[in-house]
Amino acid sequence: MDKGGCDFSPMELTIKEDIRQVITALQKNVEMMGDENYCLLGNFEKIKEEFLSIEMKAATFYLNCYLSPFTDKYPELSTCVQNMSKLKHGGLIVIQREDPLQSLMKPGITIGAELTHSLLESIFFPGNPLHDGAVLVSRNQIVSAANVLPLSDRLSGGKKLGTRHRAALGLSEQSDALVLVVSEETGRVSFAIGGNLHPIITHGSL
Incomplete structure (x- = not known):
């Protein structure tokens, strides 16, 4: 790739x-x-x-x-997932690349705001009505929140993945989107691309 x-x-x-x-x-x-x-x-x-x-x-x-070819907001995304990881706030962030995604997602609530880490973190703060779905990012904008993604049937080590990870894989299996996932159980951060899930470093090294 x-x-x-x-x-x-x-x-x-x-x-x-x-x-x-x-x-x-x-x-x-x-x-x-x-x-x-x-x-x-x-x-x-x-x-x-x-x-x-x-x-x-x-x-x-x-x-x-x-x-980097699709958004200038990598530092904001990095700060967001670092902070969410420390607090174990679950999150699901879709970064649109070249493929259109409208037909693959059940649309949520329109946001239409510039991407900042503080806004992303507030969306995924526990208790926020929007925190359960996926945020869609296109270029430098948060397009929408509370989107529903297709779920993958993949297993990991013979066990079913959690819903967020299955959603990240599901969308990445059907498009070129990159999907960031923060686990609320462990705080670990991964990203899905091309139908594969990759863990990333979260202790100040992003």
């Missing part, structure tokens, strides 16, 4: 080095397998954590690349 003209060189070097370190650790495990006093299990857990860290670094970088 096109990453949109971002300069990938510095991040590419970081990720390559991280991958090399994981490969080195895996090779060491292979070499040590003949030692009956050596247990692989603890190292597998550490390597899994390193893989997740690499994925999150790459996803965080690519998120900006995917968004």
Whole structure:
């Protein structure tokens, strides 16, 4: 998928080095397998954590690349999901790219305001009548709120995903839209694009 003209060189070097370190650790495990006093299990857990860290670094970088051709408000979106993540306020934000979305969504309430993190956060504040649906962003505008998205039937680890994550995947399976999701259970932030869900870093690194 096109990453949109971002300069990938510095991040590419970081990720390559991280991958090399994981490969080195895996090779060491292979070499040590003949030692009956050596247990692989603890190292597998550490390597899994390193893989997740690499994925999150790459996803965080690519998120900006995917968004930058379609909105100038990446810093506002970043601040919004960081703050919502800390408070564990659930949220679902659709960023329209090239595909029209009207036929794929049940329309909600028209907003028609400039995108700011404070307005987005207020929409998703618990108890706000609009907080349960998805916000639609087009370019630098919040177009509408309380939109209903198509749900995916996908499973994750053999388990059903939550409604927000299923909605994010459902729309991304049928369009090129990018959908940000904040989990109210864990505060974790992910984005869906092309029918795939990617976790991103939320501790000041977006």
